[in-house]
Amino acid sequence: MxxxxxxxxxxxxxxxxxxxxxxxxxxxxxxxxxxxxxxxxxxxxxxxxxxxxxxxxxxxxxxxxxxxxxxxxxxxxxxxxxxxxxxxxxxxxxxxxxxxxxxxxxxxxxxxxxxxxxxxxxxxxxxxxxxxxxxxxxxxxxxxxxxxxxxxxxxxxxxxxxxxxxxxxxxxxxxxxxxxxxxxxxxxxxxxxxxxxxxxxxxxxxxxxxxxxxxxxxxxxxxxxxxxxxxxxxxxxxxxxxxxxxxxxxxxxxxxxxxxxxxxxxxDKIEKRKSWIAHTLIAAGKIYVDSGAQKAILDNGKSLLPAGIKKVAGNFERGSGVDICLVDLNSPFAKGITNYGRAELEKIIGLKSADIEKALGYTYGDTVIHRDDLVVLR
CATH class of the missing domain: 3.40.1160.10 (Acetylglutamate kinase-like)
Incomplete structure (x- = not known):
């Protein structure tokens, strides 16, 4: 908007x-x-x-x-x-x-x-x-x-x-x-x-x-x-x-x-929310992404889509805080609130957003983590 x-x-x-x-x-x-x-x-x-x-x-x-x-x-x-x-x-x-x-x-x-x-x-x-x-x-x-x-x-x-x-x-x-x-x-x-x-x-x-x-x-x-x-x-x-x-x-x-x-x-409401996500929200799991997804988040401020996800770890539900890591690295470069739980993400890893509903039978939107709910960790 x-x-x-x-x-x-x-x-x-x-x-x-x-x-x-x-x-x-x-x-x-x-x-x-x-x-x-x-x-x-x-x-x-x-x-x-x-x-x-x-x-x-x-x-x-x-x-x-x-x-x-x-x-x-x-x-x-x-x-x-x-x-x-x-x-x-x-x-x-x-x-x-x-x-x-x-x-x-x-x-x-x-x-x-x-x-x-x-x-x-x-x-x-x-x-x-x-x-x-x-x-x-x-x-x-x-x-x-x-x-x-x-x-x-x-x-x-x-x-x-x-x-x-x-x-x-x-x-x-x-x-x-x-x-x-x-x-x-x-x-x-x-x-x-x-x-x-x-x-x-x-x-x-x-x-x-x-x-x-x-x-x-x-x-x-x-x-x-x-x-x-x-x-x-x-x-x-x-x-x-x-x-x-x-x-x-x-x-x-x-x-x-x-x-x-x-x-x-x-x-500023966005900065306050992102400060809360970065410093207060406890991560319940991790989402590992490829270099393309990392670049989209770090350089272009984009949301996280299922296409860029490689694997997930931890037991977390929709609405939980999660760390975002580059695949095979445990150090998070970003953190956010996920729209999908682990069980759901395992079914849509690597898929295009348009295919989420077909895979799950429903959808909570095209993004796994919307950019408003995502903060880059410095």
């Missing part, structure tokens, strides 16, 4: 989506404007993922409940009912732009179980490659209190990290982060730029969420803290005018006085 094009995660919260209209639980104007913005982003070549709340609020409306459920089971039932309505709403608007959407429901458990984590990452990235809009929500209908994200702000940050996004945009019912609570202090000042999230910044964000939302500003700061720590630029922006997203990316000719709060990344 060209450097000026980005993978963007947009999170829209319940407070932004909620409608003041007693006949509707969702603000159709916000949904329509948001779909128009995402359509323009995709037309410009950006890859977009939408993380959405709102299922519980929609379920409450559909079930004619007078207030937010108090028990976990009641919330799960409302979420299950509301999720279907939420996706139905998004489908009706995105279809007008010819944008196919796909529902993905995640739990925190999926981020700690390696196989699920890898599958989720590869599935979302493949959807983006196929020009599909992933619409992600927490799987409230099955998540227990112990494995909940707590709110979708943190989910959006974890998804951003999962797919190595370039930018996270959190839409909310506030203009951004203020130095004091603007509802209590009319002289509160909007903070446009945060270079580092300090305890003082976190203190500014104290406060509860709305009636139906889980978080509040503090949860958004925590999400920004996670995202920026892995090199992802993060914005908190007023969701009532999602067209401001276009101003952020210089895709609008109209001027905007207020573009919320921007949180600068603490480091």
């Amino acid at each position: 060209p450097k000026d094009l980005e993978k963007i995660v947009i999170k829209v919260g319940t407070a932004t989506l909620s409608s003041s209209d007693s006949n509707s639980a969702i603000n159709i104007n916000v949904v329509e404007n948001l779909t128009n913005v995402i359509s323009k982003l995709k037309e410009s070549g950006h890859k977009v993922v939408l993380v959405t709340s709102g299922a519980v609020a929609l379920g409450i409306k559909r079930l004619s409940l007078s207030k937010k459920p108090k028990t976990i089971l009641e919330k799960q039932v409302a979420a299950a009912v509301g999720q279907a309505l939420l996706m139905q709403t998004y489908e009706s608007y995105f279809s007008k732009h010819g944008i196919p959407i796909a529902q993905i429901l995640l739990t925190r458990e999926g981020f700690v179980q390696r196989e699920i984590y890898i599958n989720a990452r590869e599935t979302i990235l493949e959807m983006l490659n196929m020009d599909i809009l992933p619409v992600i929500n927490e799987n409230d209908a099955v998540a227990s209190e112990e494995i909940r994200f707590g709110d979708n702000d943190m989910l959006s940050a974890m998804v951003s990290d999962l797919i190595s996004a370039d930018r996270l945009i959190i839409l909310t019912d506030a203009e951004g982060l203020y130095d004091t609570n603007p509802k209590e202090n009319k002289n509160a000042k909007l903070i446009n730029l945060v270079e580092k999230i300090t305890p003082q910044i976190e203190k500014m964000a104290q406060g509860a969420g709305s009636e139906f939302s889980m978080g509040g500003m503090i949860s958004k700061i925590q999400a920004a803290k996670l995202a920026t720590s892995v090199g992802i630029k993060t914005h908190i922006l007023y969701g009532g005018k999602p067209e401001k997203i276009l101003n952020l990316l210089n895709l609008s000719t109209s001027e905007s006085q207020n573009l919320g709060t921007t949180f600068l990344p603490g480091s």
Whole structure:
């Protein structure tokens, strides 16, 4: 993907989506404007993922409940009912732009179980490659209190990290982060730029969420803290005018006085990830390659393909760290995260990438180790 094009995660919260209209639980104007913005982003070549709340609020409306459920089971039932309505709403608007959407429901458990984590990452990235809009929500209908994200702000940050996004945009019912609570202090000042999230910044964000939302500003700061720590630029922006997203990316000719709060990344995400692979990830095995594959990796920054592999050693699974060595030499010249386990690699050694599916009956992609998951050892 060209450097000026980005993978963007947009999170829209319940407070932004909620409608003041007693006949509707969702603000159709916000949904329509948001779909128009995402359509323009995709037309410009950006890859977009939408993380959405709102299922519980929609379920409450559909079930004619007078207030937010108090028990976990009641919330799960409302979420299950509301999720279907939420996706139905998004489908009706995105279809007008010819944008196919796909529902993905995640739990925190999926981020700690390696196989699920890898599958989720590869599935979302493949959807983006196929020009599909992933619409992600927490799987409230099955998540227990112990494995909940707590709110979708943190989910959006974890998804951003999962797919190595370039930018996270959190839409909310506030203009951004203020130095004091603007509802209590009319002289509160909007903070446009945060270079580092300090305890003082976190203190500014104290406060509860709305009636139906889980978080509040503090949860958004925590999400920004996670995202920026892995090199992802993060914005908190007023969701009532999602067209401001276009101003952020210089895709609008109209001027905007207020573009919320921007949180600068603490480091380059690719370099941080590769540093982790090189210095922290423990190699579970070795892949021995020919001189052509070594040259492609060292001189051209290419991914490792099965055609260049000569043999494998060690017991490792898909998603494991492995050392890459020149055949007959045990000293690794590179290290990476493999898309295939040893048993699978033994069946595709020396094959062209186009023949992987024929040999295995399935495929996890053309590369054994993608260049983004590979680091040269100096």
